[in-house]
Amino acid sequence: MARSLEAPAKQKIHQTKAIERLVSFANGKGGVGKTTTAANVGGYAALAGARVLLVDLDPQGDLARDLGYERQSGQELFNALIAGTAPAILKNIRENLDVIPGGQALEDIQGLMVSRANRSDAGDFGDLLYAVLEPLADDYDLILVDTPPGERTLVEGAFAISSAVVIPTRSDEASIDGVERVARRFLAVRDRNPALQLAGVVLFGVGPRSMRLERSVRESLKEMLGSVAPVFDTRIRNLESASADARKKGLLFHELEGAVTEAQKDRLRALRSGQKPSDGFFSRNAAGLAEEFEQLTGEILTRLNEIEGGDRR
Incomplete structure (x- = not known):
């Protein structure tokens, strides 16, 4: 049964x-498509x-x-966060x-925050991140932060300065x-950040024949979150071959779509000329995933416009 959420007891915070x-x-679990999304x-x-x-992050x-x-x-x-x-x-x-790339050095953030905890003038990680990103905000229309699944300090620091949160998830219980x-x-x-909104939940890696499971997951998420956030209509299907190709080649799915098409043409040309085709891609068609991410992007941007316009559902 889905669990409803209650806000923790309030405490005095800046x-x-x-x-x-x-x-x-x-998402509090890794491997759910967060970075890919x-x-x-x-x-x-x-x-x-x-x-x-x-x-x-x-x-x-x-x-x-x-x-x-x-x-x-x-x-x-890490150095920028320390020095502001x-x-x-x-x-x-x-x-x-x-x-702005992340990496292993960010594992030291927790230790840094512990060492700063007893300093009266020391801000927390949200303050450090704000000092780094706020001066850049006017240069961009959109700033997207990829947070880790298990680092509470990093996640809550990112939330402290975010206008919205998107939660990708697979359909399994974990x-x-x-x-x-x-x-x-x-x-x-x-x-701490009253402006923060849950933009929505993305169903990721959904099987092509799992409509009944998808409906059950949507109902569970809506029961858990109530009116706090929508579950986006667009879901990202489970297509392992395309996902493997995209990460192997360092391509986004709309780029992979074109690359797969060109690879197929090269393969046919090689076969017609009697040559051995070069190693290409596992997938034969990435168009579906590309279309789904395009639709999801539109949904997320629409939701951000609603939030900015005062729709706090």
Whole structure:
């Protein structure tokens, strides 16, 4: 049975100001499509002409795999957080799309915050992150933050300065439990950041013949979250071959669609000329996933417009 959520007891805390159009992607469990969703939504928004900044707060730094840039250590972002200085930004990873990379150095954030806890003038991680990102806000139409599944300090710090949260989830019980965990973190931060809204839940990796299961999951999520957030209509199907190709090649799904088509043409040309076809892709058609992410991006942007317009459902 789904569990309804109650806000934790209030305590005296300082408030922070949300950065407009800063959206965190979060789930309390890994492997639910969080990073892939953030990367592809950012890619489609950029393709539509928006200036997008993707911020990788995950020590695993997996945005590098989805976007195809060299994996980073995260040390430059860590240093910027300590000093409150401008972070290193990877420019034009795609047209209109920049990235602040994460990496293993971010594992030290928890220790840093413990060491600062007894200083009266020391802010928490949300304050440090705000000092780094707020000066950049005017340069971008949209800032998307990929948060780690298990680092409470990093997740709640991101929530403290976000205007909205998107929760991707698979349909298994462990993933739904992850939704509950991240929703509780959302509620824990809400007094500090009253502007924070749950934009919605994304069903990720749904099987093509699992409509009954999908309906059950949607009902469970709606029962758990009540009127706090919608479950987006668009769900991302489970297509392992395309997902493997996308990460192997460092391509977003709309890019993979074109690459698969070209690879098929090259294969046919090689066969006709009597040559051995080169190794190509596992998938034969990524058009469906590309279309789903395009539709999801539209839903998320529409939801952000509703939030800005005062629809706090």
